[in-house]
Amino acid sequence: DDLGEEVGGEGDDWIREDVSDEEQALAVAYRAAPDLEEKLNAILQHFVGTRNYHNFTSGKAPSDASAKRFVTAFRTGGICCINGREYVSLKVDGQSFMIHQIRKMVGLVAYIMRFNKDPDTIFKTAFSHAKLSIPIAPSIGLLLDRVLYTAYNEKNTHVKPLDLASSEDALASFKQTCVMAEVEKREREEGHTISWLKELTKHKRSWFTATSKVADHNAKKGKAGKAVDGDASGGVGTESAHDGS
Numbered sequence: 104d105d106l107g108e109e110v111g112g113e114g115d116d117w118i119r120e121d122v123s124d125e126e127q128a129l130a131v132a133y134r135a136a137p138d139l140e141e142k143l144n145a146i147l148q149h150f151v152g153t154r155n156y157h158n159f160t161s162g163k164a165p166s167d168a169s170a171k172r173f174v175t176a177f178r179t180g181g182i183c184c185i186n187g188r189e190y191v192s193l194k195v196d197g198q199s200f201m202i203h204q205i206r207k208m209v210g211l212v213a214y215i216m217r218f219n220k221d222p223d224t225i226f227k228t229a230f231s232h233a234k235l236s237i238p239i240a241p242s243i244g245l246l247l248d249r250v251l252y253t254a255y256n257e258k259n260t261h262v263k264p265l266d267l268a269s270s271e272d273a274l275a276s277f278k279q280t281c282v283m284a285e286v287e288k289r290e291r292e293e294g295h296t297i298s299w300l301k302e303l304t305k306h307k308r309s310w311f312t313a314t315s316k317v318a319d320h321n322a323k324k325g326k327a328g329k330a331v332d333g334d335a336s337g338g339v340g341t342e343s344a345h346d347g348s
Contacts, residue, residue: 120298120301120302120305121298122294122297122298122301126294126297126301127291127294127297130188130297131187131188133189134189135182135189135191139182139191140179140181140182140191142216143179143191143193143212143216144178144179145222146212146215146216146222147177147178147179147193147212148177149222149223149226150174150177150195150208151174151175151176151177152173152174153171153172153173154171154172154174154230155170155171155230155231155232156170156171156172156201156204156230157170157232157234158207158229158230158233158234158235158237159201159203159204159207159208159211159229159237160201160202160203160204160207161202161203163201165231165232165233165234166232170201172197172198172199172200172201172204173197173198174195174196174197175196175197175198176194176195176196177193177194177195177196177208178193178194179191179192179193179194180192180193180194183279183283185283185284185287186287186291188287188290188291190244190283190286190287193209193212194248195208196251203239205245206239206240206241206242206245207237207238207239207240209240210237210238210239210240210303211225211229211237211238213238213240213300213303214237214238214303214310214311217300217303217304218307225311228311229311234313235311235312235313236309236310236311236312236313237310237311238303238310240299241295241296241299243286243289243290243295243296244286246278246282248278249267249274252264252265252266
């Protein structure tokens, strides 16, 4: 599939905000609300099925048939604590992914949670033919957890199925002790997610508006970018880093 492009593509070139020791301390002290996963799972269900993801990648027109992708499942994978800092895991299953797609999916979820947006309104617009600016989450923590051979196994019942059932414990241990440990180390030292959340908040009126070409045209005409769903309502929502496996 195209997940290799998703992981290695460009998109980490946002203007990084400096992260203070106080902000790092607040991130470590933060604890998820008891209903966080319930809220996240309700939002993630909007991605399940065949959707038009032209707004979640680059170079795709709304009418391009290849922009339609099939997501079979999207759910939380639990909350873990590493060196005192909490992380929530997001697990997505799909047939294939385009460049930046998963990171923009996570970026949109963060946008909805942080600014208390109505998911139904947001997703109806995001999957429409309107060209919009959707925030792209940092690539740190995004990984290919496994390749699923469901169709192959169903067609070849006469041979041993291709799966990782016998290696689950070893895989879980490796991901926790090596992959997530490195993610936490980089977050602690470089503050990728905190910096991105600051940038997300700083430019909150720019997200979910007409894309840059339209915005540039409006700027030349002296017009402000028009928000599709209006101003943020309510308080600031939950901030969360992502595993994105």
